[in-house]
Amino acid sequence: MARLITRRKLLIGLAASTALAGCDTRSAAKALLAGMGRWNERVDRLLFSENRLAPEPPVSELTPETAFPSYFISDSMPFAPDNWTLKVGGMVARPAVLTLDQIKRMPQTGMRIRHHCVEGWSAVAAWHGVQLRELARVVGASRDAQYVEFLSFDKGYYSTWDIESSLHPQTILAYGMNGRPLYPDHGAPIRLYSPVKLGYKCVKYLTEVNFLPTRTGGYWEDLGYDWYGGV
Ligand SMILES: Nc1nc2c(c(=O)[nH]1)N[C@H]1C(S)=C(S)[C@@H](COP(=O)(O)O)O[C@H]1N2
Numbered sequence: 001m002a003r004l005i006t007r008r009k010l011l012i013g014l015a016a017s018t019a020l021a022g023c024d025t026r027s028a029a030k031a032l033l034a035g036m037g038r039w040n041e042r043v044d045r046l047l048f049s050e051n052r053l054a055p056e057p058p059v060s061e062l063t064p065e066t067a068f069p070s071y072f073i074s075d076s077m078p079f080a081p082d083n084w085t086l087k088v089g090g091m092v093a094r095p096a097v098l099t100l101d102q103i104k105r106m107p108q109t110g111m112r113i114r115h116h117c118v119e120g121w122s123a124v125a126a127w128h129g130v131q132l133r134e135l136a137r138v139v140g141a142s143r144d145a146q147y148v149e150f151l152s153f154d155k156g157y158y159s160t161w162d163i164e165s166s167l168h169p170q171t172i173l174a175y176g177m178n179g180r181p182l183y184p185d186h187g188a189p190i191r192l193y194s195p196v197k198l199g200y201k202c203v204k205y206l207t208e209v210n211f212l213p214t215r216t217g218g219y220w221e222d223l224g225y226d227w228y229g230g231v
């Protein structure tokens with residue numbers, strides 16, 4: 001918990017200092033942040049344990065649905081196209097294009113998770129879907145893959161995760177919330193969710209999952225947010 005608070009304070013501080021910096025100092029600050037980011041990634045990955053489960057908040061902490069904030073970068077609610085599919089590729093033996101029904105037929109898992117947004121709010125819901133590690137198994141993801149990239153149809157929103165966090169047993173592709181199907185406000189038809197990452201890493205409106213040898217960026221990460229974004 002102490003670690004979480006420290007990291008969030010740091011993030012908010014960094015976001016504020018880049019926002020305040022003038023034009024000339026901005027690129028220097030960005031370069032510094034990028035350098036710190038690489039170093040942070042090494043430390044974060046060393047500290048992370050793939051098999052340590054995050055505790056589930058009790059039922060009593062569930063946020064009433066009307067009070068669970070919805071956030072997306074688009075000007076209006078993003079709706080999936082009728083022919084929506086999820087493309088899974090990169091370093092995989094069996095690249096796949098999956099329909100929602102195919103994904104729903106995979107083993108289902110679920111848990112309550114507390115969401116932490118760096119804007120300062122947090123909320124709890126129960127989520128269900130398929131473990132990303134199960135999807136990795138289905139497509140035969142290479143053991144050499146170090147990163148996983150998540151793309152969405154929401155105005156080019158994206159993120160990349162380290163492989164350990166991606167294969168964590170509580171990292172899921174969620175198609176349900178609080179016991180019913182996921183609605184467009186929270187990322188329908190499928191969004192990434194996990195108790196091990198901050199809100200901006202949990203990509204909604206997924207279109208593609210790619211197993212990669214090298215790290216790409218992310219929508220907020222490219223603007224200076226911490227790339228690792230761990231809780
Ligand atoms: N595609 C997409 N994913 C996204 C975002 C977004 O704008 N577009 N916002 C992120 C941020 S900053 C947060 S806090 C959460 C918000 O999830 P919610 O709307 O279900 O509360 O989604 C994350 N994933």
Ligand SMILES: [Mo]
Pocket residue numbers: 071116117118119199200
């Ligand atoms: Mo957020």
